[in-house]
Amino acid sequence: MPSVHAELDPLDTNSLLTDAERALRDRVARIVDEEILPHAAPAYEAGVLPREVVAAIGRAGAFGPWLTTHGGPGLGAVACGLVLQELERADSGFRSCASVQGSLVMWPIATFGSEAQKDKWLPRLRTGEALGCFALTEPTSGSDPASMKTRAVKDGDGYVLSGHKRWSTNGLSAEVAVVWAKVIEPGGPDPEGPEGSKLIRGFLVERGMPGFEPREIKHKMSLRASESSELFFHEVRLPASAMLPGAKGLGAPLKCLNEARMGIAWGAVGAATACYASARDYTKARVQFGRPLASFQLVQAKLAQMYSDIGTAQLVCTQLGRLKEQGKLTPTQVSFAKRQNVAMALDTARVARDMLGANGILLDHPPIRHAMNLETVKTYEGTHDVHTLVLGRAVTGMDAFS
Numbered sequence: 001m002p003s004v005h006a007e008l009d010p011l012d013t014n015s016l017l018t019d020a021e022r023a024l025r026d027r028v029a030r031i032v033d034e035e036i037l038p039h040a041a042p043a044y045e046a047g048v049l050p051r052e053v054v055a056a057i058g059r060a061g062a063f064g065p066w067l068t069t070h071g072g073p074g075l076g077a078v079a080c081g082l083v084l085q086e087l088e089r090a091d092s093g094f095r096s097c098a099s100v101q102g103s104l105v106m107w108p109i110a111t112f113g114s115e116a117q118k119d120k121w122l123p124r125l126r127t128g129e130a131l132g133c134f135a136l137t138e139p140t141s142g143s144d145p146a147s148m149k150t151r152a153v154k155d156g157d158g159y160v161l162s163g164h165k166r167w168s169t170n171g172l173s174a175e176v177a178v179v180w181a182k183v184i185e186p187g188g189p190d191p192e193g194p195e196g197s198k199l200i201r202g203f204l205v206e207r208g209m210p211g212f213e214p215r216e217i218k219h220k221m222s223l224r225a226s227e228s229s230e231l232f233f234h235e236v237r238l239p240a241s242a243m244l245p246g247a248k249g250l251g252a253p254l255k256c257l258n259e260a261r262m263g264i265a266w267g268a269v270g271a272a273t274a275c276y277a278s279a280r281d282y283t284k285a286r287v288q289f290g291r292p293l294a295s296f297q298l299v300q301a302k303l304a305q306m307y308s309d310i311g312t313a314q315l316v317c318t319q320l321g322r323l324k325e326q327g328k329l330t331p332t333q334v335s336f337a338k339r340q341n342v343a344m345a346l347d348t349a350r351v352a353r354d355m356l357g358a359n360g361i362l363l364d365h366p367p368i369r370h371a372m373n374l375e376t377v378k379t380y381e382g383t384h385d386v387h388t389l390v391l392g393r394a395v396t397g398m399d400a401f402s
């Protein structure tokens with residue numbers, strides 16, 4: 001069965017895809033429909049990330065499909081985006097699992113890691129045999145990562161890592177954490193001073209290392225089918241080989257986030273499409289005042305707006321995916337896509353929930369679950385307001401971040 005995205009295509013974006021990309025999308029759609037989507041509502045309600053879903057994500061090839069080494073298929077940016085679009089059609093939490101694994105764990109290892117680090121981790125991360133997590137955000141350091149308090153103090157040939165990270169997806173199950181910290185060396189610059197962001201380095205911290213303690217973040221009302229964790233580092237002793245040798249300064253983790261944001265923009269299209277399809281099908285079947293709800297003008301106006309918005313978002317993703325494949329994609333364009341598409345998806349989910357009336361608050365229908373999830377997606381990896389300031393700087397030439 002072809003993806004619902006092939007049916008919802010007002011601007012014939014389908015024609016901009018290659019035969020291989022369309023075949024990949026439809027193959028992943030079948031895996032999502034048969035093996036992943038049935039778990040979405042139960043997993044959200046239970047607040048768990050099922051291991052069978054992680055295995056199915058691996059079978060779908062959604063963990064770092066861009067990887068060209070270690071058995072990776074080396075897919076282009078558009079193909080990778082289509083995979084995540086299909087995955088988020090099931091649930092944002094499932095897509096987050098794949099995005100973190102691919103863009104925030106595998107990508108920094110592949111880009112900044114040593115050959116030994118790549119050989120050890122990339123094959124297992126690619127299949128989902130092992131999960132990884134990314135540790136940048138802290139309790140007092142979210143949109144301002146340069147203010148992080150986590151420290152790696154040079155000690156002989158290694159380092160002693162101390163700090164507290166928060167909102168680390170996959171953190172409880174992760175066998176390896178990509179942890180960002182400021183390196184302190186005798187006589188070195190002040191980590192609180194103007195040169196502090198240049199001291200940031202990445203480390204691979206393995207589960208079970210003495211002093212490494214992950215804890216579950218409980219009582220979430222959003223992204224419930226995703227593991228969210230706090231990570232505590234109580235003087236964790238790391239060998240020099242734990243450092244990612246090519247990652248130097250704040251720019252390194254920001255590049256990782258830029259990779260992940262494109263996946264978020266694609267995934268938002270999947271979430272919006274699921275909500276649109278639910279509202280369309282429900283209003284066509286639901287009879288009130290002697291006729292289907294879909295025959296009323298107000299309902300059709302809402303469906304038409306969703307149809308138009310999703311079609312525009314599809315074009316945004318496809319165009320930026322092609323730019324990335326050509327090496328022309330800019331961070332500002334990524335901010336445009338993340339901001340625009342996630343806001344669109346959240347609006348679509350809220351309107352779709354309303355169109356289902358009282359039934360819209362039930363997990364029997366996807367809009368309420370997607371709406372709750374998208375509240376988080378709008379916030380993480382650059383809030384909507386932060387990306388607004390990125391675009392504001394682009395159009396005025398003036399920085400309004402401070």
